Amino acid sequence: MNIGEAAGRAGLSARMIRHYEAEGLLVPARLANGYRDYTPADVAVLRFIRHARALAFPLEDVRRLLALWRDRNRASADVRRIALDHVAALEAKAEAMQAMARSLRHLAAHCHGDGRPDCPILDELEKTP
Amino acid sequence: MNIGEAAGRAGLSARMIRHYEAEGLLVPARLANGYRDYTPADVAVLRFIRHARALAFPLEDVRRLLALWRDRNRASADVRRIALDHVAALEAKAEAMQAMARSLRHLAAHCHGDGRPDCPILDELEKTP
DNA sequence: ATGGGGCTTTCCATTGTGGGAAGGTCAAGA
DNA sequence: TCTTGACCTTCCCACAATGGAAAGCCCCAT
Incomplete structure (x- = not known):
């Protein structure tokens, strides 16, 4: 086809x-x-x-998973390791993003959000360190 | 300098x-x-x-935040909207990643992870639909 | 036999960061 | 004064994964 x-x-x-x-x-x-x-x-x-x-x-992992899939004598431990490493990477990224979201939500909660220029979010971004 | x-x-x-x-x-x-x-x-x-x-x-947001930062008469509501939209995007991506991590962790939990070829992770990936 | 649609390849864009080449400039030391 | 090394400049390429578009070939139905 x-x-x-x-x-x-x-x-x-x-x-x-x-x-x-x-x-x-x-x-x-x-x-x-x-x-x-x-x-x-x-x-x-x-x-x-x-x-x-x-x-x-990632495609690199897909490549390795495909090789294992095609190998009738593969060890399931190899598949598991790839999967769990990927899970760890996913969770690390997700946690980092949620930490950023928490910070920002906290800042936004203290922002009037009206017509006034006062804004803790910008205050945080302009901090010197 | x-x-x-x-x-x-x-x-x-x-x-x-x-x-x-x-x-x-x-x-x-x-x-x-x-x-x-x-x-x-x-x-x-x-x-x-x-x-x-x-x-x-994203740099596009940074551009807009900078414009607001420079504008002494900005409305804090504008800053807040950019921030909260970004928070929503972050949380959506984080949640999607954690959902993937949960699925994979579940599959890995049922994988012997030894020398045998049997592996629910590959079984899931080869499913027909 | 002609038109439309599927197929082919190749190049460009995205997002944010980094590597490297090829060349100009400056400051310090011999 | 000349050299050397550290800085600066621009331009091109790479990553990952996906999409878009162009230009040309191929096949089937009318």
């Missing part, structure tokens, strides 16, 4: 499928006319990529 | 100061030899930018 149909079945854009190919994740066969030719197994790989990206695995 | 000293005082890299200038946030005076020339007031602006970036305000 061509890239349009594969995209439809996998739930990805043709654009991104080409990008993943450029990144070496899935290189499909080519027809005589140069068109990419996807098998149902290829579509399964594309779906795997989509699911992994939906969990925000 | 030249860009190196301004960078040291503001806690930014000379590189980023040039970038902020290219983005139109702060355009310093120039000496006859072409060197940028920063005043103490410029350094205060740079610090403002650094504080705003530390709270992850």
Whole structure:
């Protein structure tokens, strides 16, 4: 099947499928006319990529997960380590963002929020240190 | 003062100061030899930018906050709106990331994590829908 | 056989930061 | 005075992941 149909079945854009190919994740066969030719197994790989990206695995992680997926003798410990490292990264970023949100919410709570120019948020941003 | 000293005082890299200038946030005076020339007031602006970036305000927001900061007659409501919109964006992203982390942690909890190939994480990623 | 739509590739943009090259400038020391 | 080293300048490239657009080939239906 061509890239349009594969995209439809996998739930990805043709654009991104080409990008993943450029990144070496899935290189499909080519027809005589140069068109990419996807098998149902290829579509399964594309779906795997989509699911992994939906969990925000970076493409580098997706590459490693795909390798493990294709390896029937993989150790589940390897998969688990990749996943838990990613979880730790996600939680660290989320916590950092929530800390920023808390600070700002605190500042905003003390801001009149009316027509007066007085504003603790700007006061904080202009602090000397 | 030249860009190196301004960078040291503001806690930014000379590189980023040039970038902020290219983005139109702060355009310093120039000496006859072409060197940028920063005043103490410029350094205060740079610090403002650094504080705003530390709270992850996008440069576009920083631009608007700077405009309000410079405007002695600003309404604090304007500042507050920018801040609270940003807080909402931060919290939405943080929540999305934590939801992903929760899913993955749940899957990992059911993964043996030993030498066996069996792995619910990969099972989830290969699901058909 | 012609038109429209899908396919191909290649380049550019995003956001914020950093690396590096190639060249000008300045200050200090021999 | 000349050299040396540290600074400054601009311009290009990289990252990650996605989208957009151009220019040209291919195929099917009319």
